Amino acid sequence: MRGKFITLEGGEGVGKSTQVRALAGALRDRGIDVLVTREPGGSEGAEKIRELLLAGSEERWGPRAEALLFAAARADHVEKTIRPALEGGHWVLNDRFVDSSLAYQGGAGGLGIETVREINAFGIAGCYPDRTLVLTATEGSERARARDSGGSDRIGGRPDDYHRKVDAAFRIIAAEEPERVRLIDASGSPEEVTQRLLDAIADLLP
Ligand code: TYD
Numbered sequence: 001m002r003g004k005f006i007t008l009e010g011g012e013g014v015g016k017s018t019q020v021r022a023l024a025g026a027l028r029d030r031g032i033d034v035l036v037t038r039e040p041g042g043s044e045g046a047e048k049i050r051e052l053l054l055a056g057s058e059e060r061w062g063p064r065a066e067a068l069l070f071a072a073a074r075a076d077h078v079e080k081t082i083r084p085a086l087e088g089g090h091w092v093l094n095d096r097f098v099d100s101s102l103a104y105q106g107g108a109g110g111l112g113i114e115t116v117r118e119i120n121a122f123g124i125a126g127c128y129p130d131r132t133l134v135l136t137a138t139e140g141s142e143r144a145r146a147r148d149s150g151g152s153d154r155i156g157g158r159p160d161d162y163h164r165k166v167d168a169a170f171r172i173i174a175a176e177e178p179e180r181v182r183l184i185d186a187s188g189s190p191e192e193v194t195q196r197l198l199d200a201i202a203d204l205l206p
Contacts (some may be wrong), residue, residue, distance in 0.1 A: 035091070
């Protein structure tokens, strides 16, 4: 039987990495065999593209080339890592996936959510998540944490206005696809947040 494909999303500094680890642990405690992976990256080729995307100056890539590089990395990740794992019956928990491209390159980067959806549809070739969990924090706390945590790579270091647009785009995407995409309140203790994530995938659990 095919495994379930879960993706975790969110802006900068919402505690996503901590929650990926915690959710993977909670799934394993339930006897689920879960592969944890991340984007950009998650396969040999995609990790190479990650270096191209995140290092260097803002001017290194224009918006279209940047969106295509994310989509190319994702296509390789799907082909080499995600699809084989799902077909082998494993669950896949991905730290970021297509919705990051929709929010960052589409919503904040100015290409438009629909355009970025189209170029990614080609790369993903039908491999959509069973559920996408978007961690959301109140704007003030989110930016404060982002200042502490990020700011060092090409994209994390973009101005506050860019990151506000990312957050707004995630909310639009969740409203467009309410069955797949769920907004999860990232406030409170890490344990509380993990429980909210588990509640949002309760219908998928064995
Ligand atoms: P990473 O160090 O993995 O950050 P995080 O802990 O926030 O996930 O860096 C990934 C950066 O790339 C992050 O700023 C989000 C951005 N990104 C996009 O702009 N588009 C995408 O499609 C993906 C997957 C990530």
